[in-house]
Amino acid sequence: MSGTAIVGIAELPPRRSTPGTTTLELLAKVAVAAVADAGLDHLQIDGLVCGPQVGETPQHVPATVAEYLGLRPRYAGMVDLGGATAAAMVWRAGAAIAAGMCTTVLCLLANSRDPAAPRRSPNRNPIREFDVPYGASGANQAYAMVAQRHMADFGTTTEQLMCVPVKERENAQLNPDAVFHGRTITLEDVRRSPMVMAPLHQLEMVMPCGGGAALVVTSAERARDLAHPLVAMLGAGEAVTHRALSQAPSLTTSPLAAAIDQAYRQAAIGPNDLDLLAAYDCYSILLPITVEDAGLCDKGEGGPWVAEHDFSIASRLPINPHGGQLACGQADLSGGMGHVVEAVRQLRGAAGARQVPNAELALVTGNGATFSEEVALVLAAGER
Amino acid sequence: MSGEHDEVRVPQRVSTPLTAPYWEAAEKGNLLVQVCIDCGRLQLYPGAVCRGCWSEHLRWRSVEGSGTVWTTTVAEVPGHPAWRDAVPYCIAIVELDEGPRLLTNIVGCDPYAVGVRQRVRLVRAGDHEPGPPLRFMPC
């Protein structure tokens, strides 16, 4: 990694107390100074690495910081290695640049301190301050608002959205590990399930579960000597645009479009080359927007497309043969890893009764917050 | 009988010295946005820097509070139990005529009647309904 250089530095003078300031405000001050020191414009920052912010922003830290700074990074992460965090950020930034994920990374740390305040202050990030007072806690309302706008702009119907969990449940009947194995549903079941946030019904939302998932990643060279057929990562893309839905650049085109585009380009493939789509699916509305942003249909056509498309392993493009999170259940963050695991299983040819015939190329998507933090991977059977 | 049902309280309002003027104005029915002195950009929510040009030179400007519904939903099952007696209620994101957007509630109408692109205005002190400041109603 001799190609990595540190070109900008800044510090805020340490003070015993910084009363009334938030960590976000301090991060903004030091970010401005560091980028000025580098002689760069902030628009040239396309990577962001942050540290944990206990008591202020418990989750989605990079997206919260990026939004606060008006940044839209193509690589964003958090390092949580205590006193080694800063040094760890530097080589990770270099690795992200070497991998072609971004060109210029801002590594940011700050700490607000008020000895008079409670040791663990309540969350006080922008969502907590500006959205929660209106009864807008959690993710359901945000996805409902994305769905509502898609329906208003393109005529997407509730029936088209409701068919997503129906089709994923059908797929899950070949997955004995799915929480809804043995329990198919109909459109009528979805319609009759409680309305949670209009237009989304309970059966259009993931069921929270316990569980876990893991992956082992190595070099292609080392992979050749190991037990399973090689599954290669051909391309990756990442895009973070906002945290609060009010700050999203668009409600109907997600940052997945940019992430998938980069992954396709790195892999030198296009949507017509795919044999499998492992699409992140915490809510029904994810599928129409994902297939649009993946170039499988035009923008606005995702509703009819998912209604007409065959999700099963007999399809020309199977979607989530394991049932996705809507039918498997969502074991918090590991639910998203389930899509990666399923893609690898299929590309190994080891999916048993639900094996997709001749699966060679898969697109895997990951989605965080509300279409805020998006990642796409192109995986392939064997080396190219 | 008073059970846990009664004990779930609405989360306490949080603010910082930087954002306090926004909430002080809100309590009087006034909506403030931040203006960047260097590039002229207007922004909500208020922050320490202009999210367009990173200038730290920001001032407050009062706006009328007219806008359109960018998107909307009706909460039937609230995300926080303190709102369970308030359902159904409308959560919406309003795009002000000046540009910035904020999440709010649309009140004074059937929550299911609120639609994308509908014109709304800030609830004035005289329109008083209990609840947080800076809510909107149909024009």
Ligand SMILES: [Zn+2]
């Ligand atoms: Zn500015």
